[in-house]
Amino acid sequence: MANRVYFFDTTLRDGEQSPGATMNQQEKLRLAHQLEVLGVDIMEAGFPASSQGDFDSVRQIAEQAGDIQVAGLCRCMDGDIDRCWEAVKHARHPRIHTFLSTSPLHMKYKLRKDPEIVLQMIEAGVRRCASYTDNVEFSAEDASRSDRDFLCRVTELAIRSGATTINLPDTVGYAQPDEFADLIRYVIEHTPNADKAVFSVHCHNDLGLAVANTLAALRVGARQAEVTISGIGERAGNASLEEVAMALRVRQDYYGLEHGIQTEQLYPSCRLLSMTIGQPIPSNKAIVGANAFAHESGIHQDGMLKNRETYEIMTPQSVGRTSTNLVIGKHSGRNAVRNKFEELGYKLSEEQLQTVFEAVKNLADLKKTLHDDDLMALVQEEIYRIPDRFRLRHVSVQSSDAGGVPPTAAVLMDVDGIECSRAGFGVGPVDAIFNVIADMVGREPELEQYAINSITSGTDALGEVTVRIRENGHTAVGRGAHPDILVASARAYVNALNHLAKKEKEGERLHCQHAEQ
Numbered sequence: 418m419a420n421r422v423y424f425f426d427t428t429l430r431d432g433e434q435s436p437g438a439t440m441n442q443q444e445k446l447r448l449a450h451q452l453e454v455l456g457v458d459i460m461e462a463g464f465p466a467s468s469q470g471d472f473d474s475v476r477q478i479a480e481q482a483g484d485i486q487v488a489g490l491c492r493c494m495d496g497d498i499d500r501c502w503e504a505v506k507h508a509r510h511p512r513i514h515t516f517l518s519t520s521p522l523h524m525k526y527k528l529r530k531d532p533e534i535v536l537q538m539i540e541a542g543v544r545r546c547a548s549y550t551d552n553v554e555f556s557a558e559d560a561s562r563s564d565r566d567f568l569c570r571v572t573e574l575a576i577r578s579g580a581t582t583i584n585l586p587d588t589v590g591y592a593q594p595d596e597f598a599d600l601i602r603y604v605i606e607h608t609p610n611a612d613k614a615v616f617s618v619h620c621h622n623d624l625g626l627a628v629a630n631t632l633a634a635l636r637v638g639a640r641q642a643e644v645t646i647s648g649i650g651e652r653a654g655n656a657s658l659e660e661v662a663m664a665l666r667v668r669q670d671y672y673g674l675e676h677g678i679q680t681e682q683l684y685p686s687c688r689l690l691s692m693t694i695g696q697p698i699p700s701n702k703a704i705v706g707a708n709a710f711a712h713e714s715g716i717h718q719d720g721m722l723k724n725r726e727t728y729e730i731m732t733p734q735s736v737g738r739t740s741t742n743l744v745i746g747k748h749s750g751r752n753a754v755r756n757k758f759e760e761l762g763y764k765l766s767e768e769q770l771q772t773v774f775e776a777v778k779n780l781a782d783l784k785k786t787l788h789d790d791d792l793m794a795l796v797q798e799e800i801y802r803i804p805d806r807f808r809l810r811h812v813s814v815q816s817s818d819a820g821g822v823p824p825t826a827a828v829l830m831d832v833d834g835i836e837c838s839r840a841g842f843g844v845g846p847v848d849a850i851f852n853v854i855a856d857m858v859g860r861e862p863e864l865e866q867y868a869i870n871s872i873t874s875g876t877d878a879l880g881e882v883t884v885r886i887r888e889n890g891h892t893a894v895g896r897g898a899h900p901d902i903l904v905a906s907a908r909a910y911v912n913a914l915n916h917l918a919k920k921e922k923e924g925e926r927l928h929c930q931h932a933e934q
Contacts, residue, residue: 422665422676423641424658425617426452427461428690429478430490431655432645437866437885437894438694439916442474443801447763448693449478452485454762455686456679457658459486459512459641465504466497472504479508488512488554493542502549513546516556516584519571520563532567539571540578547579554582556619561585561592565603572608582615582641587630590623590653598633605638617641620656622648627656632664635674646690647698647705659683659704659736667731684737685762688790692797695883695896695909697870704736745792747781758796761789769800780879783900788873794881794898798908805911806918807832807858812907816846826850830911832858850907858914862886869902882909886917893917 429445429452432438440448445462452460460482462475479487487508491497493515505511517539518528524535539555546553555575557568572583585604587597601618605611618634618641620627631642648657662678669675687705691698700707710733720727745757754774758765765773776799781787808831816824826849827840839857843849847867855861866885871878880902885894895913899905 419640420674421640422635422674423458423615423617424456424662424676424678425459425461425488425619425641425643426455426457426645426658427619427643427655428452428645428649428658429474430461430463431619431651432649432690433463434651435649435654435694436892437696437883438649439894440693441801442470442477444693444797445474446477446481447801448689449482450764451682451686451689451762453483454679455658455682456677457485458677459488461488461490461514461643462505464490466491466500472500475504476507479505479511482508482510484509486510486512486552488514490514490516493517493538495542495545498542498545498549502546506549510552511550512552512554512582513550514554514556514584515542515546516558517542518559519557519568520559522562523559536570536574540574543575543578543580551579551581553580554584554617555580556584556586556617558586559588561587561597561600562589565600566607568600568604569607572604572614573610576608576610576614580614582617584617584619584641584643585634585639586619586643587621587627588619590621590627592620592626592630594626594629594633597630598637601634601639602637615640617643619643621651622653622655625653627654628660628664631656631661632672635665636672647687647702649690649694649696657703659687663704663731663736666735680735681737686737689762689793692790692794692872692881692896693801695881695894697868697881705738709733710738745777745781745787747778749777749781757792761793763796765796765800772799780900784877784879790872791879794872794879797896798898805831805915807854807911807914809854809907809911810836812850812904814846814850814903816849824849826853828853828857828907830854830857846903847906850903851910854907854910854914860888860914860917862888862914862917865892867906869905872898880905882906884909884913886910886913888917889921891917891920893920 462478463471465472465475475489487505489501489505491501501513543555557571616639618631618639620630642661644658644661645655646658648654665672665674665676684705687698698705751774754777755770776795811829813827823842824846825842829838837857839853841853843852865887868883870881872881879898879900881898882905883896893913893916895909897905897908897912
């Protein structure tokens with residue numbers, strides 16, 4: 418049995434289903450590039466049949482990808498499969514990933530089909546996929562709650578029909594490690610043609626066992642791990658890429674397995690995702706959290722001073738937590754800025770470089786030193802945001818703890834290309850800013866979440882604000898960064914309004930398409 422584990426990353430598909438983790442097309446392309454740098458074997462770029470936007474993103478990712486395999490997800494239906502192939506076919510190594518439910522619960526209530534009909538659908542669907550490519554993955558949805566012998570029939574049939582990868586997912590995070598390992602072992606041992614396919618697992622974290630279940634399955638013969646950066650995904654998320662990768666690397670003596678993940682890129686990848694979706698990395702997050710290599714206990718500190726291995730089983734450098742290089746400032750030239758961003762993994766056009774260069778100069782006037790995280794936040798703010806219907810120009814706030822005049826905000830911004838200005842009051846400075854902006858764009862969204870995170874340390878640190886708003890059944894997340902937290906708040910709110918407007922426009926387009934049909 419081969420000891421190479423293949424990492425299948427689904428951050429761009431399952432991960433994006435995490436509430437508030439929606440990414441625009443440019444952000445997806447940036448993250449796809451980072452997945453290649455990270456050493457991922459297969460990236461699942463999206464679900465092409467779900468929307469035109471997803472189709473376009475998958476197609477662009479496929480066209481720009483290098484040697485990494487690019488997969489698209491599709492239901493076991495002719496239309497989905499055809500659409501998936503159209504999106505991924507220009508990749509150097511395209512993969513079609515199709516799925517169908519196999520548990521009694523799903524077949525009865527979700528599919529409303531008898532097991533024999535499900536088998537016929539699997540055979541027809543996989544054969545259609547195989548007519549396009551020999552790189553076909555079949556997933557038995559809700560495998561962990563499926564009948565074992567029926568799962569063996571499904572697996573044998575899918576392989577015979579052309580599947581080269583078989584995924585047995587714990588779709589609802591129900592399985593326990595020993596139980597799940599026993600299921601994977603049973604299916605491999607009782608499927609006659611099991612040697613003709615790579616077995617994969619896709620584990621959800623509803624009971625906090627996604628990583629444990631993934632590792633248990635790898636020990637008994639699974640050789641593909643389906644994961645996401647920072648474990649983001651549907652409901653409680655997926656198995657965390659960085660945790661699985663480091664468990665296999667640190668405990669290679671126990672697992673005897675190898676992989677191609679460049680572990681020094683783990684923290685940069687998680688930080689990029691965090692900045693992209695506006696969700697800070699929790700301090701106690703394994704591998705990449707701020708406290709992962711922090712030691713406060715006197716006993717621990719004493720041990721560390723004597724020998725790091727007393728309380729550290731891996732080094733910060735091994736996951737990319739190296740000391741920050743403080744070289745970019747107000748006197749840096751264009752070439753220095755270009756080289757710095759290339760070191761950080763960004764490929765900028767001349768127009769993008771000029772935009773970023775000017776933003777670096779402006780930020781350097783406000784901060785003494787620019788950290789790598791500052792620069793990454795700046796690129797997200799200036800380059801990878803969606804095209805703006807609403808664009809903030811300036812904001813000014815007056816606030817005091819003295820009685821009398823309430824907090825006041827004055828805002829200058831472009832609304833549909835027209836420059837507008839207005840002032841107004843609020844309970845606090847942030848409330849005043851949001852009230853004025855909402856009034857200017859003619860909306861009254863409900864603010865569901867407001868969160869502040871410091872990107873770096875120090876009193877001059879960039880503040881990163883995330884807001885989530887809801888209106889007319891649509892939810893949108895906005896992000897903004899600036900040394901002035903009130904300016905960051907205004908940027909985040911405007912960004913959320915742009916996302917909300919885009920979602921409504923897409924909804925109207927889909928409604929018109931359905932009406933025409």
